[in-house]
Amino acid sequence: MSDTNAKSVSYVRDTMLDEQTPPLAEVGVIKWVRENLFSGPLNTVLTIISLYVVYWIVSHIGPWLVNGIWDAGSLTECRAIRNATLGEGASAACFAVITERWPQLIFGFYPRDAYWRPVLALVVFLLGIAPILFDSLPRKMLVGTVATPFVMYMLLWGGSIWGPIVIGLGFIVGVFAFRFLAAINALLGTIGAILGPILFWLLLAGPLISVLNGATTIGLPFISSKEFGGFTLSVVIGISAIILSLPLGILLALGRQSDLPIIKYSAVVFIEVIRGVPLIVWLFTASLLLNYFLPPGTNFDLMLRVIIMVTLFSAAYIAEVVRGGLAALPKGQYEAADALGLDYWKSMRLIILPQALKISIPGIVNTFIGLFKDTTLVVFIGLLDPIGLAGAIRASTEWNGVYWELFLFIGIMFFIFCYSMGRYSQYLEKKLQREHR
Amino acid sequence: MSTLTDPPTESFRLSQLIYDTRYRSITIQVVAFILILAGMAWLVNNTISNLQALGKDFNFGFLKNAAGYDINQMLIEYNNQMSHGRAAMVGILNTLLVAFLGCLTATVLGVFAGVLRLSKNWVVNKLMAVYVEAFRNVPLLLWIILIFAIMTESMPRPNDFRGEDATSSMILGDSVAVTNRGIWIPRVGFTNSISGQEAVAPTEGAVPLASGLFDWVVIFGVLGLSILAIRFIRRRADRIQEATGVRPVTWYQQIVLLFVPVGIALFALGATIVQPYLRGFNFTEGIHLRNSLIALWFALSLYTGAFIAENVRAGILAISKGQSEAAFALGLQPNRTMSLIILPQAMRVIIPPLISQYLNLTKNSSLAIAVGYMDVRATLGGITINQTGRELEGMLLLGGFYLVLSLLISGAMNLYNRSTQLQER
Numbered sequence: 001m002s003d004t005n006a007k008s009v010s011y012v013r014d015t016m017l018d019e020q021t022p023p024l025a026e027v028g029v030i031k032w033v034r035e036n037l038f039s040g041p042l043n044t045v046l047t048i049i050s051l052y053v054v055y056w057i058v059s060h061i062g063p064w065l066v067n068g069i070w071d072a073g074s075l076t077e078c079r080a081i082r083n084a085t086l087g088e089g090a091s092a093a094c095f096a097v098i099t100e101r102w103p104q105l106i107f108g109f110y111p112r113d114a115y116w117r118p119v120l121a122l123v124v125f126l127l128g129i130a131p132i133l134f135d136s137l138p139r140k141m142l143v144g145t146v147a148t149p150f151v152m153y154m155l156l157w158g159g160s161i162w163g164p165i166v167i168g169l170g171f172i173v174g175v176f177a178f179r180f181l182a183a184i185n186a187l188l189g190t191i192g193a194i195l196g197p198i199l200f201w202l203l204l205a206g207p208l209i210s211v212l213n214g215a216t217t218i219g220l221p222f223i224s225s226k227e228f229g230g231f232t233l234s235v236v237i238g239i240s241a242i243i244l245s246l247p248l249g250i251l252l253a254l255g256r257q258s259d260l261p262i263i264k265y266s267a268v269v270f271i272e273v274i275r276g277v278p279l280i281v282w283l284f285t286a287s288l289l290l291n292y293f294l295p296p297g298t299n300f301d302l303m304l305r306v307i308i309m310v311t312l313f314s315a316a317y318i319a320e321v322v323r324g325g326l327a328a329l330p331k332g333q334y335e336a337a338d339a340l341g342l343d344y345w346k347s348m349r350l351i352i353l354p355q356a357l358k359i360s361i362p363g364i365v366n367t368f369i370g371l372f373k374d375t376t377l378v379v380f381i382g383l384l385d386p387i388g389l390a391g392a393i394r395a396s397t398e399w400n401g402v403y404w405e406l407f408l409f410i411g412i413m414f415f416i417f418c419y420s421m422g423r424y425s426q427y428l429e430k431k432l433q434r435e436h437r
Numbered sequence: 438m439s440t441l442t443d444p445p446t447e448s449f450r451l452s453q454l455i456y457d458t459r460y461r462s463i464t465i466q467v468v469a470f471i472l473i474l475a476g477m478a479w480l481v482n483n484t485i486s487n488l489q490a491l492g493k494d495f496n497f498g499f500l501k502n503a504a505g506y507d508i509n510q511m512l513i514e515y516n517n518q519m520s521h522g523r524a525a526m527v528g529i530l531n532t533l534l535v536a537f538l539g540c541l542t543a544t545v546l547g548v549f550a551g552v553l554r555l556s557k558n559w560v561v562n563k564l565m566a567v568y569v570e571a572f573r574n575v576p577l578l579l580w581i582i583l584i585f586a587i588m589t590e591s592m593p594r595p596n597d598f599r600g601e602d603a604t605s606s607m608i609l610g611d612s613v614a615v616t617n618r619g620i621w622i623p624r625v626g627f628t629n630s631i632s633g634q635e636a637v638a639p640t641e642g643a644v645p646l647a648s649g650l651f652d653w654v655v656i657f658g659v660l661g662l663s664i665l666a667i668r669f670i671r672r673r674a675d676r677i678q679e680a681t682g683v684r685p686v687t688w689y690q691q692i693v694l695l696f697v698p699v700g701i702a703l704f705a706l707g708a709t710i711v712q713p714y715l716r717g718f719n720f721t722e723g724i725h726l727r728n729s730l731i732a733l734w735f736a737l738s739l740y741t742g743a744f745i746a747e748n749v750r751a752g753i754l755a756i757s758k759g760q761s762e763a764a765f766a767l768g769l770q771p772n773r774t775m776s777l778i779i780l781p782q783a784m785r786v787i788i789p790p791l792i793s794q795y796l797n798l799t800k801n802s803s804l805a806i807a808v809g810y811m812d813v814r815a816t817l818g819g820i821t822i823n824q825t826g827r828e829l830e831g832m833l834l835l836g837g838f839y840l841v842l843s844l845l846i847s848g849a850m851n852l853y854n855r856s857t858q859l860q861e862r
Binding site: 415418 | 455462465466469470473480483484486487488490553556557558559560561564570571573574575576577578579582583586590800801803804806807814818822828829832835836839840842843844
């Protein structure tokens with residue numbers, strides 16, 4: 001039919017037209033610009049305003065960044081170089097302060113010939129945590145993870161090698177006590193696992209350390225906490241508090257969800273009191289009041305006090321995040337675990353916590369990011385974190401009056417740490433997502 | 438045929454305290470209770486013996502003693518002859534002031550940034566992403582110090598505003614002066630002030646003006662009554678609409694009610710705008726916003742705004758598209774869809790994290806220490822402690838204040854949550 005028509009009717013085309021290029025306004029950059037930037041009056045106004053903002057920022061900061069002077073001995077020298085090359089009053093950053101003082105900003109007053117130690121400690125930490133973060137790595141690496149805290153302590157503070165080793169032995173004692181006693185009775189095993197190491201540390205550890213020290217002294221030179229500063233301080237406080245606060249936070253969350261009223265209300269009171277008061281007040285408590293609460297004559301490291309306070313503080317926040325995860329699980333999960341006849345700890349370990357922690361990962365990582373940023377507050381109780389060191393650098397005659405370059409450097413360093421943590425949490429969230437794929 | 442026998446009567450054995458789950462919970466709780474009590478007793482005992490060793494006692498009498506220090510920003514009357522308690526009150530009000538201002542601007546910023554981050558406009562979208570990420574990933578303390586440094590280092594000196602060839606000038610029609618000593622903004626003064634406050638002349642030879650608490654109570658009271666009346670009119674309109682199906686036109690009544698009574702009150706009190714001007718080495722009159730307040734306020738707002746932006750974005754994304762499609766299918770117009778369908782649902786997602794951001798902002802205001810803003814930490818928890826040597830009492834009061842504030846805010850949030858929660862089984 002159509003054949004005959006095609007032949008007989010002259011206005012019916014019998015060949016396909018060639019493909020035409022689309023109109024100019026519908027392809028490539030023009031289309032994208034029209035659709036994304038100028039799709040309506042409101043959108044156009046927004047685009048123009050934002051472009052102006054971007055222009056304003058770039059025109060003010062751009063030259064300052066580009067003209068930056070990287071090689072000078074002091075701010076006056078910087079200014080002299082600027083006046084010579086760019087002319088009087090030109091906008092130019094003096095990044096020379098960073099090139100000259102970056103070791104101080106990163107390591108504080110740590111001895112210069114021992115800079116390799118914090119760096120190596122960070123590498124050890126990253127290697128230790130890698131098998132936890134990425135489960136494609138071989139599981140055997142977890143053995144190394146267990147040893148990481150002790151290795152890091154040895155590297156950062158140094159001193160005799162035997163102290164950390166003997167303390168570590170205490171945990172092994174606990175594990176063996178549990179193995180042997182649990183075979184007889186589960187309860188006895190738990191008690192043994194708690195009492196064994198404590199007895200070991202109280203009674204055996206001291207003499208054992210002195211005997212070993214008497215035999216041979218191997219170890220790195222001791223470096224006291226007072227020498228810590230800059231990003232080393234922030235990272236050490238941050239990492240210790242992160243590692244310690246996660247288990248404590250989970251225990252607190254379980255306590256808060258517990259059926260036992262006394263446990264529940266003590267957890268509630270602890271969490272609410274800690275969360276209700278700003279970290280600064282807790283840090284002042286650590287530096288001013290802790291001596292009141294401890295037996296007369298006790299005095300210990302300010303840095304250790306800060307780590308304890310920051311740990312307790314973030315544990316309360318993590319407890320709330322984990323509680324959110326526990327509450328978000330459908331009731332059926334709890335009931336199913338009970339129906340299987342699992343006891344409390346087994347149902348938590350095998351059924352509830354894996355799911356609840358998965359839900360709470362973004363919140364936990366956000367808490368960690370907050371914790372890491374909050375380590376800057378230690379400057380107010382006399383520890384020299386990067387912000388404190390920036391003040392110290394500015395107080396020197398060479399660099400009096402340098403503000404923005406130091407702030408920029410510190411800001412970028414923090415941004416790198418926190419942003420990568422945030423990206424990791426997004427990656428994990430995506431990986432653990434089971435539904436709606 | 439078997440007969441039912443009673444189950445053997447169980448006698449309580451001591452081992453049941455450990456092995457029987459019914460009794461074990463009691464054992465655990467008793468043990469925990471004893472441990473907690475012992476721990477607290479240990480702490481209290483240590484504290485008592487430490488206090489004795491230092492020769493101190495534990496009482497709050499110091500709050501009644503003369504403070505002896507000045508505070509540079511006060512919302513209530515204060516001088517250094519007044520008590521430590523009064524100084525603490527001034528500090529508390531300063532904390533609340535910066536927290537209130539911060540919450541206000543952070544919400545506005547956060548809602549704007551959150552909505553714009555969802556925009557299809559690439560430039561706007563990316564700009565907002567940069568804002569949010571930059572502020573979320575850099576410590577608040579750094580932002581506070583940075584803004585403070587910008588204010589003190591980069592702004593013109595008051596002297597630069599002087600003379601014929603002034604290098605700086607006041608902005609917004611000669612009403613706002615931005616200097617390195619802070620920002621001066623105009624204030625409202627009343628020629629017929631009823632507050633009984635001493636009137637001052639804004640410039641030499643001008644009519645004296647005062648502004649006190651009572652004037653503002655009158656104005657805001659009138660405004661509140663107007664709003665009540667407007668709500669009454671709206672309710673009436675709702676009733677008529679439900680009865681007849683036609684909504685009476687009320688917008689002009691609402692506008693008149695909103696503006697006319699307040700206008701009359703302002704006129705009767707003789708409200709005049711008093712602009713700051715240069716006198717001596719500094720600006721005078723108007724309201725002086727100190728650098729410490731500006732830095733703290735702006736940094737808190739920008740920082741918390743970035744977090745609120747993320748909450749707002751999550752809230753809007755949480756409402757499934759089906760909701761707006763269903764609303765369109767019902768024939769609702771876009772603005773009705775937004776106000777009746779989307780917003781009420783999004784609010785349920787947005788408000789709880791929003792309130793916890795307010796809580797965070799309030800607690801973060803204690804970073805005032807970085808710029809010397811005289812908040813409660815600086816007065817009660819700072820100078821008062823240093824002068825009286827009462828760390829324990831001072832810190833307890835300080836912690837107690839923040840704790841009560843947080844509990845009040847989170848209590849309000851729990852009430853809200855309960856009223857909007859979806860009921861599960």
